[in-house]
Amino acid sequence: MIILNTAEAAIDLMEKRSWNYNDRPSFPIFRLMGWVPNVTFMHYGKRFQKHRRLMQQYFSRQKVVQYRPQQLREAHRLALNLLDHPDEREAMLRRFSTSIIMSIAYGHEILSDDDPYVQIAADSGYSLSHCGPAGSTPVDLFPILQHLPSWFPGTFFAWKAREFNQHIRRLYEYPFSEVQRQMAEGKATPSFVSYHMDRLHQEKSESSEDLEDVKGAAAVIYCAGADTTWSNLSIFMLAMTLYPEWQLRAQREIDAHLAGARLPEVGDRDALPFVDCILKETHRWLNAVPLGIPHRVIKDDVYKGMFIPGGSLIFANTRGISLNEAVYHDPHSFKPTRYLPKAQGGNEEPAPLAQFGFGRRICPGRYLADVSLWLAMSTILSLYSIKKARAEDGREITPMVELNSGLTSHPKPYRCLVELRNESARTLVGQIRVDL
Numbered sequence: 469m470i471i472l473n474t475a476e477a478a479i480d481l482m483e484k485r486s487w488n489y490n491d492r493p494s495f496p497i498f499r500l501m502g503w504v505p506n507v508t509f510m511h512y513g514k515r516f517q518k519h520r521r522l523m524q525q526y527f528s529r530q531k532v533v534q535y536r537p538q539q540l541r542e543a544h545r546l547a548l549n550l551l552d553h554p555d556e557r558e559a560m561l562r563r564f565s566t567s568i569i570m571s572i573a574y575g576h577e578i579l580s581d582d583d584p585y586v587q588i589a590a591d592s593g594y595s596l597s598h599c600g601p602a603g604s605t606p607v608d609l610f611p612i613l614q615h616l617p618s619w620f621p622g623t624f625f626a627w628k629a630r631e632f633n634q635h636i637r638r639l640y641e642y643p644f645s646e647v648q649r650q651m652a653e654g655k656a657t658p659s660f661v662s663y664h665m666d667r668l669h670q671e672k673s674e675s676s677e678d679l680e681d682v683k684g685a686a687a688v689i690y691c692a693g694a695d696t697t698w699s700n701l702s703i704f705m706l707a708m709t710l711y712p713e714w715q716l717r718a719q720r721e722i723d724a725h726l727a728g729a730r731l732p733e734v735g736d737r738d739a740l741p742f743v744d745c746i747l748k749e750t751h752r753w754l755n756a757v758p759l760g761i762p763h764r765v766i767k768d769d770v771y772k773g774m775f776i777p778g779g780s781l782i783f784a785n786t787r788g789i790s791l792n793e794a795v796y797h798d799p800h801s802f803k804p805t806r807y808l809p810k811a812q813g814g815n816e817e818p819a820p821l822a823q824f825g826f827g828r829r830i831c832p833g834r835y836l837a838d839v840s841l842w843l844a845m846s847t848i849l850s851l852y853s854i855k856k857a858r859a860e861d862g863r864e865i866t867p868m869v870e871l872n873s874g875l876t877s878h879p880k881p882y883r884c885l886v887e888l889r890n891e892s893a894r895t896l897v898g899q900i901r902v903d904l
């Protein structure tokens with residue numbers, strides 16, 4: 469295993485020598501779980517390129533502009549949900565990211581907790597976060613273990629994966645067959661699946677492999693997009709709880725621009741540079757995917773005098789890169805001003821770049837995720853004060869900064885208060901209620 473702890477090394481190898489560093493290892497755990505086909509876990513090759521194209525056609529920088537109305541609607545719905553369900557903050561943050569993904573992948577709008585898509589998403593999310601570190605469980609390292617009985621040491625995650633298989637297959641099959649049914653009835657809402665099914669139909673290319681590829685690509689959008697976005701939002705709320713001074717500064721910026729007359733839209737982004745600094749710092753301070761997803765080295769190589777054997781697992785260590793003291797001053801502190809020009813009291817530190825990975829494996833959903841996060845953060849900052857909760861004796865409770873680990877990482881449960889900021893926030897929330 470090779471761990472890259474600087475952006476320089478990750479760029480030198482995974483981008484500049486990408487031909488040699490963009491394979492993936494086999495992930496027997498995910499295969500047992502039923503994530504097949506799934507571009508994230510595919511070896512580099514023709515089928516991988518086909519899947520990347522399916523993604524690229526739908527999530528390019530130009531194409532994602534058309535999903536903004538859905539994202540804005542969900543950001544407003546999130547704002548209402550945070551107010552109406554104060555004890556279910558995490559569930560509501562998760563609902564936000566799941567709703568965007570489900571509506572883009574399958575054209576399905578989640579309106580209530582009884583929706584079967586909510587359960588499907590929750591079961592698959594649970595499976596993903598309880599399957600051990602990606603590519604590094606004993607079964608990943610010694611695949612023979614997957615064939616041994618459950619009492620044999622090191623087989624635990626293989627048996628877990630088999631148990632989760634039913635959840636993952638339901639994620640693949642149920643929403644896809646719903647879209648097929650709606651298309652046959654002429655009632656389908658435009659989505660990733662309907663777009664590619666129409667395309668295949670026009671190209672007269674509807675082999676079972678083509679259909680499996682669209683089905684798998686849609687499921688991977690959920691697998692890769694929902695938990696990561698949710699985790700970033702949870703990190704943001706934690707940071708706002710712990711660092712009220714930055715929250716206030718962002719709110720002053722928003723008020724100066726919008727004067728409480730309306731909520732932010734993507735068109736306001738250039739006028740709100742400090743909100744952008746908060747987004748960058750959220751990515752850097754704690755990471756939704758702290759170790760990235762491992763790549764595999766194809767052939768022997770030498771880097772700065774070090775021998776790298778072909779077949780090695782290679783990790784771009786997002787956490788290490790984000791906390792590099794040679795690049796970021798006082799890296800463990802959440803300090804959005806670090807990105808500002810020196811003339812504005814900043815330190816001109818570089819924007820974080822490891823959070824979406826590197827090279828030809830770079831996250832294809834990054835443009836979509838960026839807008840979802842920005843809209844959710846700027847909407848929440850416009851309307852709410854996020855504060856430390858108080859214990860029964862009135863003392864403030866300071867949350868701990870701790871993450872769970874899995875393929876994606878989340879802050880461990882913490883408490884905070886989300887309160888309407890002022891009268892114009894109350895009016896704006898009233899308007900959202902009417903509009904939705």
Ligand code: HEM
Pocket residue numbers: 507508509520523527688689690692693694696697700756757760761762763822823824825826827828829830831832833834836837
């Ligand atoms: C804040 C949210 C997100 C974060 C932090 C994130 C992070 C990542 C990272 C670190 C990787 C591994 C890159 C590498 O191997 O070098 C990745 C891969 C991937 N992401 Fe994301 N992602 C996010 C949102 C999304 C969304 C919204 C989608 C779908 C629309 C998506 C789809 C994918 C896919 C399909 C891959 C696998 C790419 C491949 O193996 O070629 N991600 N993501």
